[in-house]
Every structure is written in C-alpha cells, then in structure tokens.
Amino acid sequence: MLACLVLVLTSLALIKNSVAAEYLVGSQQEYRQVTKKLKAGDVLVLKNGVWKDFEIVFKGKGTKANPITLTAETKGKVILSGLSNLRIAGEYLIVKGLVFKDGYTPTNEVISFKYNSKELAHNSRVTEVVIDEYSNPDRFESDYWVGMYGQNNRFDHSFLRGKRNKGVTMAVRLNTKESQENRHRIDHNYFGPRPIFGSNGGETLRIGTSHYSLSNSYTLVENNYFDRCDGEVEIISVKSGKNILRNNVFFESQGTLTLRHGNGNLVESNLFIGNGVNHTGGIRVINKDQIIRNNYLSGLTGSRFGSGFTIMNGVPNSKINRYHQVENALIENNTFIDIDNIHLAAGADSERTAAPINSVFKRNLLVNQSKQTPFSIFDDISGIKFSDNLANFNLSKINSGFVSKKAIELNKDANGLLVANSKNYGAQLDFVIDKAKTGPTWYDKSDLAKQFDSGKLVKVSPADSALSKAVSAASSGDIIELESGEYVVSKILMLNKVLTIKAADNANVVVYPERSTLFEIQNFGALKIDGLTISGLKAPDSSGNTLIRTQKWGMFYNYQLTVINSRVIDLDINHSYHFFDAGSRSFADHITIKNSVFKNITGDFLRLNKETDDLGIYNAEYVTLKDNEFDNIGGALLDLYRGGTDESTFGPHAYVKGNKIHNIGHSKRNKINAAIKLHGVQQSYVSGNQFTQSELIKVEHTVGDPVTEIENNQFTATAKPEAVELVFKQASTAKITNNTYQ
Incomplete structure (x- = not known):
C-alpha cells in the first residue's frame, strides 16, 4: 500500500512538473530570469509597450507537440526599437507578434535563427513578425x-x-x-x-x-x-x-x-x-x-x-x-x-x-x-x-x-x-x-512615403522670415504657396519633409538667400520648386556657395528634387557658386528640371560626382533636364559619375532633351573640361538640344552594356561629343548620329 502511495505521489509530481507555464514579463531583467527556466510547452509573453535596446536571446528545447513560445501580449503592440534584435537557438521554438521599428540592429541581423556559430535553430518558427524601416x-x-x-x-x-x-x-x-x-x-x-x-x-x-x-x-x-x-x-x-x-x-x-x-x-x-x-x-x-x-x-x-x-x-x-x-x-x-x-x-x-x-x-x-x-x-x-x-x-x-x-x-x-x-x-x-x-492581418500595408502635393495648401505673404517659418511649420506633403513679392531668407532651410514651394497663380515671386545655401535636403526630405525666381544677389560674397544641397554626408533615405517653370539667376557673387551639390552617400530617385531658365552661374549646375571609390555606387537614378534655357554657366551643366565594374544596377539614367545651352563650361575651375560628363552612366539620351559656345559632351563607358544616344542636336561653336570605352578594348558603342555642327 505504501509503495502504491509513493508511486501515485511521484506520478502527480511528474504531471505537475510537466504542466506548461505562461509568464508575462515587463522588463528585460524579468525576461532574462524567466528564460533560465523555460521548458517544453511554456509561453513567454512580453507586455505591450516600447522595448528599447533589447537584444533578445530566445533559447530552449521544446517538442513538436509542446513548443516553447515567445509572443506579444497583443500582437503588434510590442515594439522593439533602438538597438534591438532577436537570436533564437534550440528545438521547436515559436516567435510571433513582435514589431521592429524606429532603430536598427546592433549586430549583423535583426532576426537570426542562431545564437552563435555552434548553437542554431531547428524545427522552429518565426511568424507574424514586422520589420519596418529598421x-x-x-x-x-x-x-x-x-x-x-x-x-x-x-x-x-x-x-x-x-x-x-x-x-x-x-x-x-x-x-x-x-x-x-x-x-x-x-x-x-x-x-x-x-x-x-x-x-x-x-x-x-x-x-x-x-x-x-x-x-x-x-x-x-x-x-x-x-x-x-x-x-x-x-x-x-x-x-x-x-x-x-x-x-x-x-x-x-x-x-x-x-x-x-x-x-x-x-x-x-x-x-x-x-x-x-x-x-x-x-x-x-x-x-x-x-x-x-x-x-x-x-x-x-x-x-x-x-x-x-x-x-x-x-x-x-x-x-x-x-x-x-x-x-x-x-x-x-x-x-x-x-x-x-x-x-x-x-x-x-x-x-x-x-x-x-x-x-x-x-x-x-x-x-x-x-x-x-x-x-x-x-x-x-x-x-x-x-x-x-x-x-x-x-x-x-x-x-x-x-x-x-x-x-x-x-x-x-x-x-x-x-x-x-x-x-x-x-x-x-x-x-x-x-x-x-500575406503578412500579419493586423499590420497596415499602406505606403508610408509622402508624395509631393499630398498635404494641405499653406498660403504665405511676404514678411520677415515668412518662408522660413512656413517651412518649419509645414508637414510632409504640404504645398507652400507664395503670394507676389520678395522673400529674403536669412537661414538655411533644412528639409526633412516632402515640400512643394510654388508661386501663386500669376504671382511674381523673388526669393533671395542670404546664406551660402538656400535649401539642404536631409533624410525624409524632398523638394519641388514651381514658378519661383531665385536670385543670388544677396548671397554672401564667398566662393563655393551652393543654392541647393543634400546633407554633406551619410543620407540613408532616397530623396527627390524637382524644379519646374522657374528662374534661377545671378549665382555669381563669387566663383564656384553651384546650383546643386549632392553629398557623399546621398541618393536621388529623381532629379527633374523642366521648363526653367538658369542664367549667370559661376560654378557647376548639377554635381552628382561624389562616389569616386569605384564600387558601382552613384548619386542619382534618374536625371532629367528638359526644355530649359541654360546661359553663362562657368562649370559643368551635368557631372554624373558611376565608377567600378559592378553590373547589378540599372542606373544611372540621364535624359537631356530640348534645352537651349549657351556658354557652358568655360571656367578655369571646370576641371573636367566638359559641359556634360557621363561616366559609367547606364542609359544616356541627349537629343533635340541647341549647344552654343559651350564645352563638349564627354561619355566614358565602363560596364553593364550601357546605352548612349546623342542624336538630333545642334552644336554651334561647340566641339563634337566624345565617347570612349574604358574597360573593353573596342570602338565606342555610343550612337552619335543626326547632329549638326557649325
């Protein structure tokens, strides 16, 4: 009888020990304490909220019938932010319902099916997890x-x-x-x-x-x-x-x-x-x-x-x-x-x-x-x-x-x-x-990126700092509409949002920057200019001014720049006053310049030439110059550079069509000695332009089977375009046809 009682008590103890447990934890310390005692069938629940800088290690040995689970108190309500990640290792583990955003991994992976090179995950599952802009x-x-x-x-x-x-x-x-x-x-x-x-x-x-x-x-x-x-x-x-x-x-x-x-x-x-x-x-x-x-x-x-x-x-x-x-x-x-x-x-x-x-x-x-x-x-x-x-x-x-x-x-x-x-x-x-x-049913798949002209219309009249205040107060996607008058800008306008700045219908708007730069496009920023006149007459008398630039180094967010129906004049207060300069490691999806006039610029117009480490990196995917007038620009109209022999990209693309181009590139500081230089550009179309008294077009093919067409242009007092192959020993594949030379 005693032996039977001992057997029954032992069996009850084994049953009790085998019952799965559920743990709700609210801190990293609590999490670490619980993970030391996890067994097959257990469920570990993270409380709702933001868990910052949380490097999760989830290890254990579940079974097919009784996996060990790590989950959120409410799916989508547990946010891993900052320097957070997840490593899982062991057998029959399940992770679900977590969201990674507002940060990035401190290691090689956000989610890794291993703890280290010897402890890997097997028969395990990660489901309904979000990694969004991380x-x-x-x-x-x-x-x-x-x-x-x-x-x-x-x-x-x-x-x-x-x-x-x-x-x-x-x-x-x-x-x-x-x-x-x-x-x-x-x-x-x-x-x-x-x-x-x-x-x-x-x-x-x-x-x-x-x-x-x-x-x-x-x-x-x-x-x-x-x-x-x-x-x-x-x-x-x-x-x-x-x-x-x-x-x-x-x-x-x-x-x-x-x-x-x-x-x-x-x-x-x-x-x-x-x-x-x-x-x-x-x-x-x-x-x-x-x-x-x-x-x-x-x-x-x-x-x-x-x-x-x-x-x-x-x-x-x-x-x-x-x-x-x-x-x-x-x-x-x-x-x-x-x-x-x-x-x-x-x-x-x-x-x-x-x-x-x-x-x-x-x-x-x-x-x-x-x-x-x-x-x-x-x-x-x-x-x-x-x-x-x-x-x-x-x-x-x-x-x-x-x-x-x-x-x-x-x-x-x-x-x-x-x-x-x-x-x-x-x-x-x-x-x-x-x-x-596909994906978790509880997470919205709507696009995050704001588009031009998708926000509210903000009307602005001339006043002290009016444009600066409007830019500062605007939300991404807004349209800032300027009434007739002069706008003197005494600050660099930092753009970390998508903005359109335009003239009201039939308005005569003149913008005068007083700093070395008018606009700096930063992460999350994009700029569209429509119908403005921008004059450099009040800019500081120093060399190397830049009307528009990206942040100087290290952008991780692609941007866009569009200028239409506008006039940019008198960027000549000193030498090397550039219209646009892309910083190293910046990348534009589109740079589009249409139906505009640019006159008296001592520096370069578009400087997209910072990635000279020749690793197949470049500064812009699509560059379009269409139906503009360019007059008296000392530097290059376009310097677009993609170096190296990598073949894994489609761009850059350059479209230069229907422009009037006069007196471009003659400054002694124009070291490339060209009005347009296209190095390693994958698709280039230069057509229907009038070049007068300008430096030549230089094309340098590298790899990737580039397509270059320079056709139906008029060249007056301008040298013929030159195209060379820098990697393969062959005649240039550029098509330079149906142009006229005087």
Whole structure:
C-alpha cells in the first residue's frame, strides 16, 4: 500500500512538473530570469509597450507537440526599437507578434535563427513578425534583416518593408553542414517596397552564396508577395540547389528572380506583373537542370540581365563565383504577355562564350499587342530546342518550334489573367496569392512615403522670415504657396519633409538667400520648386556657395528634387557658386528640371560626382533636364559619375532633351573640361538640344552594356561629343548620329 502511495505521489509530481507555464514579463531583467527556466510547452509573453535596446536571446528545447513560445501580449503592440534584435537557438521554438521599428540592429541581423556559430535553430518558427524601416543610418553598413540557419525552420506571415542600407533583406545561409539541405519554408510573407539602392547589395531574398552554391538547400519559397522590391537587378538570388519557388507574386518590382548559382531548382506558378514600369523583369536562367514552368509574366519592360526572360551564356570551366553554362534547362507552359525583351545567350562576350546546351523551350504562350518579337539572340542557341510554342508575332529569328498566328484568342481565367483557349499552351495558375493574405492581418500595408502635393495648401505673404517659418511649420506633403513679392531668407532651410514651394497663380515671386545655401535636403526630405525666381544677389560674397544641397554626408533615405517653370539667376557673387551639390552617400530617385531658365552661374549646375571609390555606387537614378534655357554657366551643366565594374544596377539614367545651352563650361575651375560628363552612366539620351559656345559632351563607358544616344542636336561653336570605352578594348558603342555642327 505504501509503495502504491509513493508511486501515485511521484506520478502527480511528474504531471505537475510537466504542466506548461505562461509568464508575462515587463522588463528585460524579468525576461532574462524567466528564460533560465523555460521548458517544453511554456509561453513567454512580453507586455505591450516600447522595448528599447533589447537584444533578445530566445533559447530552449521544446517538442513538436509542446513548443516553447515567445509572443506579444497583443500582437503588434510590442515594439522593439533602438538597438534591438532577436537570436533564437534550440528545438521547436515559436516567435510571433513582435514589431521592429524606429532603430536598427546592433549586430549583423535583426532576426537570426542562431545564437552563435555552434548553437542554431531547428524545427522552429518565426511568424507574424514586422520589420519596418529598421535600417542602419549608414547606407553602406551591411546587415541582414533575417538570417536563416539550421534546418527545418519556417518564416511566415511576416512583414518586411523599407530596407535602405546595404545587405540582403532576407538570407538563407548554408555556411555550415548543419545549415545545408535545410528544408526551410518561407511562406505568406509581405516583402514591401525596397527602394533603389544604387549599388550591389540590395537583394530582397538570397538563398545560399556562391561559395556553397554546389550544395543543396531544399528551401521552399511559396505564396509570398514581392511589392515594388527595387533594390537591385536581383530580387531573389538563388545561389544553391534543389530549391522550390512557387505561387509567389512579383508586383511592379525592378529586377528578376535569378537562378544565379546552384543546380536543379524549380520555379513554378509564379506571377510577374510589371504594368509597364521601367526595368520590371522576370526570370534569369543560369546553371544546370533548372525547371521553369507554369509561370505568368505580363507587362515587363526590363532588358539585358533584367529582361522579362533571360537565358545566359556561361564561362567555360567557370570558377564557382562566375557564370556556369546553362545545361538541361526545361522551360515549359509559361505565359509571356507584352514582354519587351526575351534575351537568349545573354551576356555573351570574350569571357562568357559557353552557349546554352541540351535545353528545351516548349508549349509556351507569347502574345505582344505590338506583334513585335521580344527575342534578342547574342550567341549560338542551337542548344535550345524550341517545340510547340504559340506566338502572335513573326519569329524571323527563331523559325522552328513555334506556331505563329496573327491573332490568338485570349480569355480571362478565375484569377483575371488572360489565358489561351487551349490549355496546351502557357500557364494555368490554380490560384494567385492575394496581398491581403500575406503578412500579419493586423499590420497596415499602406505606403508610408509622402508624395509631393499630398498635404494641405499653406498660403504665405511676404514678411520677415515668412518662408522660413512656413517651412518649419509645414508637414510632409504640404504645398507652400507664395503670394507676389520678395522673400529674403536669412537661414538655411533644412528639409526633412516632402515640400512643394510654388508661386501663386500669376504671382511674381523673388526669393533671395542670404546664406551660402538656400535649401539642404536631409533624410525624409524632398523638394519641388514651381514658378519661383531665385536670385543670388544677396548671397554672401564667398566662393563655393551652393543654392541647393543634400546633407554633406551619410543620407540613408532616397530623396527627390524637382524644379519646374522657374528662374534661377545671378549665382555669381563669387566663383564656384553651384546650383546643386549632392553629398557623399546621398541618393536621388529623381532629379527633374523642366521648363526653367538658369542664367549667370559661376560654378557647376548639377554635381552628382561624389562616389569616386569605384564600387558601382552613384548619386542619382534618374536625371532629367528638359526644355530649359541654360546661359553663362562657368562649370559643368551635368557631372554624373558611376565608377567600378559592378553590373547589378540599372542606373544611372540621364535624359537631356530640348534645352537651349549657351556658354557652358568655360571656367578655369571646370576641371573636367566638359559641359556634360557621363561616366559609367547606364542609359544616356541627349537629343533635340541647341549647344552654343559651350564645352563638349564627354561619355566614358565602363560596364553593364550601357546605352548612349546623342542624336538630333545642334552644336554651334561647340566641339563634337566624345565617347570612349574604358574597360573593353573596342570602338565606342555610343550612337552619335543626326547632329549638326557649325
């Protein structure tokens, strides 16, 4: 009897000890105390509020039936800010409901599926987590937002938006055997807008690295939404084998899903919607045994490595980090609608001479409203067998393997996608993941960025410090409207908000800066000027004044500058008075100057030349000068520089069209001896301009297959444009045609 009683008491004790506990903690100290005693089935709850500078370490050994959980008291109400991060290690752990914002990680990762190199996470899950604009303020300080290590982990229903510093948004790491053949699952996540980075290092998702690319990962990436992920030419960079990427949506994202390294990957049933947005791309194929089937691609404008569909040339006996030959690729039942470019044997040059072999392109549907072929062929494509494809355009370059019809009847399927009547051709998507079904249901996906003219109208009359006070009081997106009169500005107007400053209808507005700078664009700032006259007559008599500048170093937030319908005059109080000067590590999405007059400037007009470390970095993505008058500018009209040999960006782009350009560039301090200098610019269009008594245009091509067109301009008392190739020993590829010289 006594033995039975002892047995019963022992059993009760074991049951009591095995009962899961729930702990609610309100401080970092309480958190650390509780984590020492966590066991399978326990739940650790963080109280609602802001947890600043909290480096969370979550370790433990749960079981499949009884995981250990770290969660928020209320999902979305626990904010990790400042220098916070999360490291998890152990077995069967779950993290959910946390938000990272208003700070950045103090280490290499915001969320890491490891504690250190020896303690990794296995069979663990991070779900409904938000990382929103949580970027290091040094744009070129590299980190990841999510690093997946170990095996059999899941990252799902999470929200990642606005990474602005260098480094992959999310990376699957294969750098140890314990992290290879990992069978991770990445699903139902919302990858929100990633702005153009302006250099290599802006991928949204990378699976592996070139060093471990011959290892298999077996990672599943499915049902995710990639929304305007524009960081660089690779949205997803696959650098390992045996991965599956299916049922994902790529919406207006610049770049491609790139099978960069690794073999035997499956890309299936994905949707690429470009809507005609510049540089939107599809899929790029490299390496062996890749299967690309049942994908739907529409409205993609990209070209070359970022085209709607690309099959690359490889390097014979390629090093592991270069380009392996495409071999045994199967490309079947994909739909291509209004795709500008499909490039075959792309990248062919003196190094990449290994054309695709033993590959098949079959039962694909290709429809272009223009009925123009999207195909460009750069080398021998006899190693690609084309069979039973359907197209509505003439295939003069590829005759076999296509059934060409003048008209192809298309109908909308249940997803609203155009499909052919015959299911033999093109993609048949069972369903398309909706943006609302990705990420946490409780977190708003509305854009944060303010647009010009999206706020209230603020009317201002001339008075002492009127403009300064209006700028200081305005909110982002506001329009400051100036009545007729003179506005003397005695302060530098610091812009950390998006503002439009314009003249009222039929108003005559003159702005006189009294400082060396009128506007400084800072992080979160953007400036639009409309209808103003700005005069430098009251500026200090010193050299090196700058009318508009960015902060001098270290911006991490992309900005815009627009000047329309305005006059800028008499920036000549002393030498080297510049109109605009970009600071080092600043980056403009757009600089747009239209329908304006600029006269008597002793310095340069646009100085976009600070990134001279030749790492593929540059200061502006799009620069547009259209229908302006430029007269008597001592320095350069435009100095735009992108150095190095990196090929991972689309820009810079320069558009100089319809301008009257007189007496530009003759100052002895104009060291580049040019009116316009374009170094490493990827797309340059100079057309319909009148150049008179000005220095020449200098073009220096580096890498990236740049496009330069200098056409239909009039050059009077101005030297002919010069274009040179600095990397490849060949004649310049610049098109300098239909110009007149007097």
